[in-house]
Amino acid sequence: MSLLNPHTPVIDLGVNIDHVATLRNARGTVYPDPIQAALLAEEAGADCITLHLREDRRHIRDADVEAIRPQLRTRMNLESAVTNEMIDFACRIKPHDVCLVPERRNEVTTEGGLDVARYFAEVQAAVRQLQRSGIRVSLFIDPDPTQIRAAAEAGAPVIEIHTGRYAEATTESEVRQELERVQLSVLDGMRQGLKVNAGHGLHYTNVQAIAAITEIQELNIGHAIVAQAVFIGWKNAVKEMKAIMTAARLGIHKK
Numbered sequence: 001m002s003l004l005n006p007h008t009p010v011i012d013l014g015v016n017i018d019h020v021a022t023l024r025n026a027r028g029t030v031y032p033d034p035i036q037a038a039l040l041a042e043e044a045g046a047d048c049i050t051l052h053l054r055e056d057r058r059h060i061r062d063a064d065v066e067a068i069r070p071q072l073r074t075r076m077n078l079e080s081a082v083t084n085e086m087i088d089f090a091c092r093i094k095p096h097d098v099c100l101v102p103e104r105r106n107e108v109t110t111e112g113g114l115d116v117a118r119y120f121a122e123v124q125a126a127v128r129q130l131q132r133s134g135i136r137v138s139l140f141i142d143p144d145p146t147q148i149r150a151a152a153e154a155g156a157p158v159i160e161i162h163t164g165r166y167a168e169a170t171t172e173s174e175v176r177q178e179l180e181r182v183q184l185s186v187l188d189g190m191r192q193g194l195k196v197n198a199g200h201g202l203h204y205t206n207v208q209a210i211a212a213i214t215e216i217q218e219l220n221i222g223h224a225i226v227a228q229a230v231f232i233g234w235k236n237a238v239k240e241m242k243a244i245m246t247a248a249r250l251g252i253h254k255k
């Protein structure tokens, strides 16, 4: 990545639009429109649009994914559970990337990473099926050496490190410890030849230390951007997040 070319992003931002759909679905209206959110996020500097078609369709719906796919100018990163229904859907839609994630109906949000080591055969079959459709596959995993090794063995070229525990850490030592786990995992993934992304629970005041890890290529961030948009507008919220990430990567310490 060259710092000489101002158009080359130093770290990519994938804007997750799930919770735009959450807001829409709360009232059964047609607004706010996730498609409009995706297109405006691209205009504001998003390098990719991430969306999670959950099995319970609590936010993004099939029709959203179908409508957004041909309109994107960047990349679509579709988050998907490892089920036949979802993998077949993804193979039909053909997003650029599919990120395989664990899913539990009763969870408020994705509580941990995919247990690739335990469900190795199912994950490997899903990776192969998606790859046959020309889709790049990412595995959303905890910062854990066992999972990283299993992800590489399953044939996925990309991993996304789940940063939820880092984001939820409350004491200084806990934050330091969780950050260290992420840092070590990123290096581990790199050594195994994987593209390493990260995300979950990142917001405007905790993203800096993660964005500063030079080997991370992309951060996927959603809930915090939707929340900030309430106060400063959607495009400004995307721009602000991207600026914070870029500054952190370049070592510029903002007051």
Ligand SMILES: CC(=O)[C@@H](O)[C@H](O)COP(=O)(O)O
Residues within 6 Å of the ligand: 016, 018, 052, 054, 079, 101, 108, 109, 110, 140, 199, 200, 222
């Ligand atoms: C897998 C993941 O981390 C994203 O899908 C994101 O968290 C979206 O929000 P929900 O977990 O609330 O669906």
Ligand SMILES: NCC(=O)COP(=O)(O)O
Residues within 6 Å of the ligand: 016, 050, 140, 160, 198, 199, 200, 201, 202, 220, 221, 222, 223, 224
């Ligand atoms: N994969 C993580 C993601 O897409 C965004 O998670 P969050 O920022 O909504 O917690």
